[in-house]
Amino acid sequence: MSFPAHITVLYFAAASTTLGITDELVPIPEKGLYLSQLTELLIERHSQSSLNTLRKILDSSQWSVDAEMVGDEDLTKVELKDGMEVAVICPVSGG
Amino acid sequence: MLPPGSSVEGVVELSGAVCSISYALDTVESTIKRVSDDRFGAIATFIGTTRNSFQGKAVTKLEYQGIKLFASRSPIIQSCITPAYTKLALKTMTQIIVDARNRTPDFRAVVQHRIGVVGVGEPSIVIAVSSPHRNEAFRTCEFILEEVKRKAQIWKREYYEGEDESEAEWKSNV
Numbered sequence: 001m002s003f004p005a006h007i008t009v010l011y012f013a014a015a016s017t018t019l020g021i022t023d024e025l026v027p028i029p030e031k032g033l034y035l036s037q038l039t040e041l042l043i044e045r046h047s048q049s050s051l052n053t054l055r056k057i058l059d060s061s062q063w064s065v066d067a068e069m070v071g072d073e074d075l076t077k078v079e080l081k082d083g084m085e086v087a088v089i090c091p092v093s094g095g
Numbered sequence: 096m097l098p099p100g101s102s103v104e105g106v107v108e109l110s111g112a113v114c115s116i117s118y119a120l121d122t123v124e125s126t127i128k129r130v131s132d133d134r135f136g137a138i139a140t141f142i143g144t145t146r147n148s149f150q151g152k153a154v155t156k157l158e159y160q161g162i163k164l165f166a167s168r169s170p171i172i173q174s175c176i177t178p179a180y181t182k183l184a185l186k187t188m189t190q191i192i193v194d195a196r197n198r199t200p201d202f203r204a205v206v207q208h209r210i211g212v213v214g215v216g217e218p219s220i221v222i223a224v225s226s227p228h229r230n231e232a233f234r235t236c237e238f239i240l241e242e243v244k245r246k247a248q249i250w251k252r253e254y255y256e257g258e259d260e261s262e263a264e265w266k267s268n269v
Contacts, residue, residue, distance in 0.1 A: 010099060010180065011099070012180060012248075012250055016099065017265065022099035064180070064183055064248075068186075087101075091268065092245075092248055092249060092250060093250050093251040093265065093267055094184070094208055094220070094244060094247040094248075094249030094250070094251065094268070095143055095208070095240060095247070
């Protein structure tokens, strides 16, 4: 018996406010998942949320995997694996 | 709402520089002492504080992915802590120091960013840079500030007078 693979998704700022959560365990489909496909999966998962808002936020965010930023041009190349920590990095406002 | 578990305090020490994220900032005096170096004749500091208005609206409180505090108008303090993505923000700040060294090798720096509630008039970021001469001190201090604003994984939410809290917007430096 194989256990389903999961990633941890971290939400900050507008993403966390919209969803009402700061993190969750998200199962990865057996056929695998690339980072570029994660937006659609999260939208499906949170279909009860304000979808337009969530989509706008995810589309305007960057992503990090295991605390390394992933360039927009590399989203289709990063395959998500069990145990990875993925964060939605909304436009930052430090300083 | 509970704060993200990844928003915690943290410090990274490099050779000649310290980057930290914390709920309280060190005093400016102690920060200056940390970058003081008998070989260097210049110390430049930057302190970023919370303004009381933005685009004409009065800011009542500011949440740095941290605690909500009603500043100045009301005595009510709520303690809902929502932090930065600290481990990545510190990595980013470390790389900024490395990038600054590629431009100007000789300096010492301290970069401290606060998380939690930052009331009006209070400092949210302190940067101190010492170097042989004033030119490098000013330029490196500015470089570090602009890069932190551009890249560090830290967020800020401003609450305005007369507006519903749930409508408070997360700011963006872009």
